Amino acid sequence: MLDQRLLPTEETWYAFTDYREIAEAIRSMVVRGAPAIGVAAAFGVALAAKELALEPKAHFETGLTVACAELAATRPTAVNLFWALKRMQRHAVAVGTNASPTEITARLLEEAQAIATEDEALNMAMGRHGQTLLPEKGTVLTHCNAGALATAGYGTALGVIRAAVAAGKNIAVVADETRPFLQGARLTAWELQRDNIPVTLICDNMAGYMLQQGRIDAIIVGADRVAANGDAANKIGTYSLAVLAKAHNVPFYIAAPISTIDYSIPDGSKIPIEERDPTEVTHCGGRRIAPLGVDVYNPSFDVTPAALITAIITECGVAHGDYGRSLGAFR
Amino acid sequence: MLDQRLLPTEETWYAFTDYREIAEAIRSMVVRGAPAIGVAAAFGVALAAKELALEPKAHFETGLTVACAELAATRPTAVNLFWALKRMQRHAVAVGTNASPTEITARLLEEAQAIATEDEALNMAMGRHGQTLLPEKGTVLTHCNAGALATAGYGTALGVIRAAVAAGKNIAVVADETRPFLQGARLTAWELQRDNIPVTLICDNMAGYMLQQGRIDAIIVGADRVAANGDAANKIGTYSLAVLAKAHNVPFYIAAPISTIDYSIPDGSKIPIEERDPTEVTHCGGRRIAPLGVDVYNPSFDVTPAALITAIITECGVAHGDYGRSLGAFR
Numbered sequence: 001m002l003d004q005r006l007l008p009t010e011e012t013w014y015a016f017t018d019y020r021e022i023a024e025a026i027r028s029m030v031v032r033g034a035p036a037i038g039v040a041a042a043f044g045v046a047l048a049a050k051e052l053a054l055e056p057k058a059h060f061e062t063g064l065t066v067a068c069a070e071l072a073a074t075r076p077t078a079v080n081l082f083w084a085l086k087r088m089q090r091h092a093v094a095v096g097t098n099a100s101p102t103e104i105t106a107r108l109l110e111e112a113q114a115i116a117t118e119d120e121a122l123n124m125a126m127g128r129h130g131q132t133l134l135p136e137k138g139t140v141l142t143h144c145n146a147g148a149l150a151t152a153g154y155g156t157a158l159g160v161i162r163a164a165v166a167a168g169k170n171i172a173v174v175a176d177e178t179r180p181f182l183q184g185a186r187l188t189a190w191e192l193q194r195d196n197i198p199v200t201l202i203c204d205n206m207a208g209y210m211l212q213q214g215r216i217d218a219i220i221v222g223a224d225r226v227a228a229n230g231d232a233a234n235k236i237g238t239y240s241l242a243v244l245a246k247a248h249n250v251p252f253y254i255a256a257p258i259s260t261i262d263y264s265i266p267d268g269s270k271i272p273i274e275e276r277d278p279t280e281v282t283h284c285g286g287r288r289i290a291p292l293g294v295d296v297y298n299p300s301f302d303v304t305p306a307a308l309i310t311a312i313i314t315e316c317g318v319a320h321g322d323y324g325r326s327l328g329a330f331r
Numbered sequence: 332m333l334d335q336r337l338l339p340t341e342e343t344w345y346a347f348t349d350y351r352e353i354a355e356a357i358r359s360m361v362v363r364g365a366p367a368i369g370v371a372a373a374f375g376v377a378l379a380a381k382e383l384a385l386e387p388k389a390h391f392e393t394g395l396t397v398a399c400a401e402l403a404a405t406r407p408t409a410v411n412l413f414w415a416l417k418r419m420q421r422h423a424v425a426v427g428t429n430a431s432p433t434e435i436t437a438r439l440l441e442e443a444q445a446i447a448t449e450d451e452a453l454n455m456a457m458g459r460h461g462q463t464l465l466p467e468k469g470t471v472l473t474h475c476n477a478g479a480l481a482t483a484g485y486g487t488a489l490g491v492i493r494a495a496v497a498a499g500k501n502i503a504v505v506a507d508e509t510r511p512f513l514q515g516a517r518l519t520a521w522e523l524q525r526d527n528i529p530v531t532l533i534c535d536n537m538a539g540y541m542l543q544q545g546r547i548d549a550i551i552v553g554a555d556r557v558a559a560n561g562d563a564a565n566k567i568g569t570y571s572l573a574v575l576a577k578a579h580n581v582p583f584y585i586a587a588p589i590s591t592i593d594y595s596i597p598d599g600s601k602i603p604i605e606e607r608d609p610t611e612v613t614h615c616g617g618r619r620i621a622p623l624g625v626d627v628y629n630p631s632f633d634v635t636p637a638a639l640i641t642a643i644i645t646e647c648g649v650a651h652g653d654y655g656r657s658l659g660a661f662r
Contacts, residue, residue, distance in 0.1 A: 008622040143536075174628075177612065177621070179510060179534040185613070185621040193622050200626040203510040203612055205474075205535040205568025209633040212570060237536025239543060243578050244571060281508065281534055282516070287616030290508070290516040291339040291524050295531040297505075302540040 001040070003030050004149055004183075008190040019048040019067050026074040026081070029181065033150020034224045034260055035119050038080030041071045042112035045088040049105040060101040064092060076272040077233055077301045078224040079262045084115060119152035122257050122315035126156060127163025130220070130255055130313035134160070137170040138217035141207060144178045144235035145187035146222025146255065156222040156255040158191060160313060165197055172198040174216060176207055178235060180280040180298065204237050211248040219245050223256040223312075230306030230323025231268025232256070236299055242308035251310040258314050258330055268303035276300050332371070334361050335480055335514075339521040350379040350398050357405040357412070360512065364481020365555045365591055366450050369411030372402045373443035376419040380436040391432040395423060407603040408564055408632045409555040410593045415446060450483035453588050453646035457487060458494025461551070461586055461644035465491070468501040469548035472538060475509045475566035476518035477553025477586065487553040487586040489522060491644060496528055503529040505547060507538055509566060511611040511629065535568050542579040550576050551644075554587040561637030561654025562599025563587070567630050573639035582641040589645050589661055599634035607631050 003012040005028070014030070016022055022044035025031050031040045048067030052060045068085045075081060091111045095104045134140060140161055144150075147158035154162060164171050173192055178184035185201055192199040202210065210216050219241055223232045232238075232254050245252040265271065278296035282288060290296075312319040312327065319326035334343040336359070345361070347353055353375035356362055362371045379398030383391045399416045406412060422442045426435045465471060475481075477488035485493060495502050504523055509515035516532055523530040533541065541547050550572055554563045563569075563585050576583035596602065609627035613619060621627075643650040643658065650657035 009619060176536075177510070179508070179536060182615075182620050189625045190622045193625060198626070200628050201612060201621055202628050203535070203567070205507075205510060205571060206628065206630060206633075208571030208574060209567060209630060210628070212633070236534070236540060240536060240539030240571065240575060243539060243575055247574050247578070281532060283616065284513075285614065285616030285618030285620055287618065288340060289513050289616055290532055291521045294520045294524060295529070297531050297533050297537065297541070299537060299540060302537075302543070 001025055001031055002149070004032060004187060005029060007186050017047065019044040019051070019071065022047065023071050023074050026071070032183070033145060034078035034080040034222065035151040035156065035257060036149065037075065037078050038084035038259060039116045039119055039152050041081050042084045042088050042115045044071045045085065046109040046112040049101070049108045053101045053105040055101060057101060060104070075274060077274045080259050083259045087115065088112065116152040119257070120154055123151050123154040123156060123159040124163070125315040126255055126257065126313050127154065127159040129318050130160030130253065131163035131167050131169070133218070133251070133253060133311060133313070133318065134164040134169060134171060135217055139172045139174055139215060141174040141176070141210070141216045141219045141241070142188060143176040143184065143221045143238055143241055145183040145191070147188055147191040149187050149191060150222060156257065157220045158188065160220055160255050161197065162195065172200070174200050174202055174210060176204045176237065177201060178237065179204055180284070183235070207241055208244045211244050211250060216250055218251045218253065220253040220255060223254050223260050224301055225271050226254065226256055226261045226312065226327070227265045227267045227271060228263050228324060228327065229267045230309060230312060230319070230327060231303055232309060232312070233268060233271045233273070233301045233303045236302050239302040239304045242304040246308050252308060253311050253313060254309055255313040258316060261327055263331055268305065271303055273302070274300040332356055332362055335363060335518060336360060338517050348378065350375040350382070350402065353378065354402050354405050357402070363514070364476060365409035365411040365553065366482040366487065366588060367480065368406065368409050369415035369590060370447045370450055370483050372412050373415045373419050373446045375402045376416065377440040377443040380432070380439045384432045384436040386432060388432060391435070406605060408605045411590050414590045418446065419443065447483040450588070451485055454482050454485040454487060454490040455494070456646040457586055457588065457644050458485065458490040460649050461491030461584065462494035462498050462500070464549070464582070464584060464642060464644070464649065465495040465500060465502060466548055470503045470505055470546060472505040472507070472541070472547045472550045472572070473519060474507040474515065474552050474569055474572055476514040476522070478519055478522040480518050480522060481553060487588065488551045489519065491551055491586050492528065493526065503531070505531050505533055505541060507535045507568065508532060509568065510535055511615070514566070538572060539575045542575050542581060547581055549582045549584065551584040551586060554585050554591050555632055556602050557585065557587055557592045557643065557658070558596045558598045558602060559594045559655060559658065560598045561640060561643060561650070561658060562634055563640060563643070564599060564602045564604070564632045564634050567633050570633040570635045573635040577639050583639060584642050584644060585640055586644040589647060592658055594662055599636065602634055604633070605631040
């Protein structure tokens with residue numbers, strides 16, 4: 001696993017053999033991005049199974065349940081985490097009542113690998129569908145990192161941009177730095193530079209001014225959880241961008257796989273919003289930037305109402321209008 | 332002069348004796364904030380006069396003109412800089428054709444001191460007028476630092492908050508950290524903590540989410556230049572806040588002295604917007620946070636259209652509605 005906390009200045013890779021290390025890596029944001037968290041959790045289940053493979057079946061099953069619960073308790077907002085854990089647990093059951101722990105373990109590793117492979121493929125499908133929405137020539141603003149680093153590869157929002165560029169479109173990207181964790185400055189800028197896609201880095205509070213100047217043609221971001229009605233939780237700051245996009249009549253797109261859609265909740269008010277450690281705000285670049293003892297509010301996500309979202313791009317196609325119906329059709 | 336770049340972790344004071352040091356301090360943001368820049372520039376002119384006091388009158392006058400031009404070339408957006416320089420130059424003339432350089436020098440020092448003393452007094456007047464707009468109990472969001480550090484004392488936007496608290500109102504403040512220079516995290520949080528006014532620090536991109544949650548009752552900020560029609564240039568990010576305030580039906584106030592109003596320009600499109608060094612964005616807390624060679628856009632200010640401003644608070648009173656008329660009345 002590439003340590004995303006150290007990019008772009010250091011490229012440090014870890015080889016984890018214990019699912020508890022995976023849980024800690026998700027919690028501490030060595031890996032982040034809803035789809036990537038799902039893939040990481042799936043491999044966590046595979047590692048837990050490996051650890052338990054020689055145990056009696058009952059122990060194996062209990063151990064697996066405990067590991068899934070530990071992996072589920074790492075971060076609350078991105079639904080892909082719970083989706084991947086559920087898929088792995090269902091797969092363990094589907095292998096059959098007579099299967100041995102060793103057999104189930106082998107099949108769980110295959111399933112984790114399948115989740116990863118599928119994720120990259122469906123990002124490319126999202127790219128094909130979504131790129132038709134982007135202009136032949138234009139500037140697209142994105143927030144946080146919804147790129148290869150946030151997925152098993154290619155990316156959701158950045159996948160759409162990559163597909164547009166691959167289709168010959170002339171696309172420049174404006175990347176919000178995305179405080180406090182700086183995924184835009186550290187990850188999105190780095191990814192796009194490596195792909196030779198023109199990217200300009202701004203602070204989050206500059207996006208409105210660029211919209212006012214007419215310098216942004218579209219906004220595209222990923223999502224951590226989309227409710228059945230299309231309300232979308234994504235990195236803090238996304239909601240403000242959606243309000244600003246509306247005020248400037250600029251389209252606002254969400255790119256997210258079906259695994260990010262939580263059909264079990266009717267609207268965004270039911271999405272739990274993670275609050276993270278105040279030191280993410282009081283410190284930057286490893287240094288204290290605020291007085292000691294200052295109160296901090298640090299929500300990691302916000303919810304953008306469906307009414308502000310021009311379209312939701314999935315691997316099954318582009319959903320518009322009444323999302324209850326249009327997203328429902330992809331179920 | 333207190334080095335505002337090092338706050339809140341270090342309190343370092345400088346004693347400048349050369350106006351060139353003042354110019355460099357303004358340029359490099361040792362001092363910042365429109366009124367404080369004006370006061371600093373006035374003392375710069377006094378120092379230049381002192382340096383030239385024993386020269387023949389013609390040399391003295393030319394030298395003073397050169398010094399004023401150097402001080403004027405430091406930062407383009409805040410109009411108080413040019414206002415203070417003009418006032419000092421007019422004062423030098425007003426002393427009389429027969430006055431010696433030594434006499435003029437003494438009078439220029441008095442005038443710089445008068446500008447500083449007046450600035451604090453008019454901030455307190457602004458506070459008296461403005462505090463009536465704030466609720467008996469509520470949460471006020473501010474951006475950047477429009478406090479004692481941005482003025483000769485008391486502050487513009489923070490002066491209004493201070494006056495409300497002094498009047499017995501129960502006011503809590505939410506401070507935007509204000510990337511890239513972090514005036515909110517470093518200066519506003521520090522000032523309010525010292526005054527025991529409750530303050531919660533957030534990243535700039537969190538303000539919209541707090542407005543959505545109904546947790547903000549008013550927004551109040553300073554200004555660097557206000558056009559005759561009420562369009563107001565202020566720290567980058569202010570425009571976005573004004574759009575968000577409108578979308579959530581929350582009042583949006585500007586607090587600025589008359590010296591910040593540029594009656595010579597009809598609207599905000601004529602206000603020059605400073606762009607500063609990309610390293611302000613690529614670095615934070617002294618450390619690189621973005622890949623090498625990334626393109627950056629770093630405008631320091633944006634312009635909020637008058638239509639988004641609920642009221643403009645000045646030392647002469649509160650302007651509403653048609654600012655051409657209401658601000659014009661204070662001229």
